[in-house]
Amino acid sequence: MRIRSAAISALAAAALTGSLFASAPAQAAAHRSGLHIGLVQFNSPGKDTRTNASLNGEWVNIHNNSRSPLQLKGYKLKDNTGYTYTFGSYRVGAGKTVKVRTGKGKNVSGVRYWGRGSYVWNNTGDKARLIKPNGSLRDSCSWGGKGSTKNCH
Numbered sequence: 577m578r579i580r581s582a583a584i585s586a587l588a589a590a591a592l593t594g595s596l597f598a599s600a601p602a603q604a605a606a607h608r609s610g611l612h613i614g615l616v617q618f619n620s621p622g623k624d625t626r627t628n629a630s631l632n633g634e635w636v637n638i639h640n641n642s643r644s645p646l647q648l649k650g651y652k653l654k655d656n657t658g659y660t661y662t663f664g665s666y667r668v669g670a671g672k673t674v675k676v677r678t679g680k681g682k683n684v685s686g687v688r689y690w691g692r693g694s695y696v697w698n699n700t701g702d703k704a705r706l707i708k709p710n711g712s713l714r715d716s717c718s719w720g721g722k723g724s725t726k727n728c729h
């Protein structure tokens with residue numbers, strides 16, 4: 577009987593441990609679900625010199641927090657002024673992030689280049705919008721003039 581109850585408490589402990597492990601995905605779910613704007617670096621490091629390196633120091637992460645890969649073709653990223661980046665064909669995997677940099681560069685996996693010659697995200701405050709191909713708003717995230725990055729998760 578003692579052994580049996582020890583086995584039961586071991587089971588209970590295992591169940592408890594299991595529930596602790598189960599809380600890890602629950603924490604991940606605290607991030608907003610589906611496709612959304614993640615971290616934004618609206619203020620490039622250093623002075624705004626308009627060099628391509630500085631322009632590329634401005635970026636927006638788009639995070640696919642769903643369980644399936646998503647095709648981003650036709651999705652748009654838009655600021656308060658109306659400057660718009662439109663995604664070409666790009667598949668963002670489940671749980672993956674794609675970074676959209678303001679300047680010019682060669683697109684690689686995980687990074688897209690807007691190709692602009694001037695900044696898009698205002699250091700003093702702005703709002704990023706992620707718009708679906710059908711024109712409806714998927715997500716938005718705004719910031720004030722404090723700091724250089726905004727965590728929109």
Ligand SMILES: [Ca+2]
Nearest residue numbers: 618619697699
């Ligand atoms: Ca900026």
